[in-house]
Amino acid sequence: MKLYGYFRSSATYRVRIALNLKGIVWEPVVVDLRATVQAQRSPEFRNLNPEGLIPVLIDGDRTFTQSLAIIEYLEETHPEPALLPRAPVERAQVRALALAIACDISPLNNSGVLNYLRSPLGLDGPTVNAWYAHWIARGFEALEERSRRLSGDGRHLYGSTVTLADVCLVPQMFNARRFNCDVTPYPTLRAICAHLESLPAFAQAAPEVQPDAAPA
Numbered sequence: 001m002k003l004y005g006y007f008r009s010s011a012t013y014r015v016r017i018a019l020n021l022k023g024i025v026w027e028p029v030v031v032d033l034r035a036t037v038q039a040q041r042s043p044e045f046r047n048l049n050p051e052g053l054i055p056v057l058i059d060g061d062r063t064f065t066q067s068l069a070i071i072e073y074l075e076e077t078h079p080e081p082a083l084l085p086r087a088p089v090e091r092a093q094v095r096a097l098a099l100a101i102a103c104d105i106s107p108l109n110n111s112g113v114l115n116y117l118r119s120p121l122g123l124d125g126p127t128v129n130a131w132y133a134h135w136i137a138r139g140f141e142a143l144e145e146r147s148r149r150l151s152g153d154g155r156h157l158y159g160s161t162v163t164l165a166d167v168c169l170v171p172q173m174f175n176a177r178r179f180n181c182d183v184t185p186y187p188t189l190r191a192i193c194a195h196l197e198s199l200p201a202f203a204q205a206a207p208e209v210q211p212d213a214a215p216a
């Protein structure tokens with residue numbers, strides 16, 4: 001499989017983790033998102049994904065977009081290890097956690113949104129950072145509360161095995177730290193991420209070890 005992505009794209013990071021967890025061999029194709037490059041807007045890439053967003057997964061002659069749809073495709077084609085519990089109630093709870101991150105927090109902090117706030121809207125750096133931190137805090141406060149209720153062992157967001165919720169949490173925590181958000185108010189989320197980041201599938205998916213990682 002080929003994964004079109006960028007090292008610090010959190011949506012790509014989710015898919016890297018899922019591919020690694022399932023032991024799938026994959027090849028990265030770099031789509032440079034830097035404002036000076038914007039490879040996602042090139043006609044070649046838009047031909048692949050008219051939304052101009054990464055990640056894009058290629059499996060044979062099929063093209064898949066949207067990180068959660070990609071991960072559910074992987075879940076259905078490579079069921080082990082399962083990232084969703086079997087029971088419908090539990091599946092819904094795990095999906096709700098994943099969607100809280102991928103649909104409620106992440107889109108507000110996407111690079112395209114932040115760039116638009118800067119130009120043409122003209123917001124300065126500190127104001128854009130305040131926007132970012134606000135939506136992280138609002139989302140993480142709720143997730144911290146939910147994790148206290150739903151984590152089975154303080155090492156996973158839901159229950160005591162790795163789920164789709166964990167696959168979404170770690171990249172969002174990476175992003176929050178990258179933007180210098182204060183994550184001290186979320187000790188449960190930090191403990192969960194510390195455990196998950198130590199697992200090989202997560203460690204090998206980390207932005208800093210990707211071939212396109214830029215020096216800090």
Ligand SMILES: N[C@@H](CCC(=O)N[C@@H](CS)C(=O)NCC(=O)O)C(=O)O
Binds near residue numbers: 009067068111112
């Ligand atoms: N809902 C999409 C979001 C994808 C997304 O926002 N990707 C970002 C990188 S994390 C992107 O391609 N940004 C480029 C842009 O906005 O121009 C998914 O989960 O795949």
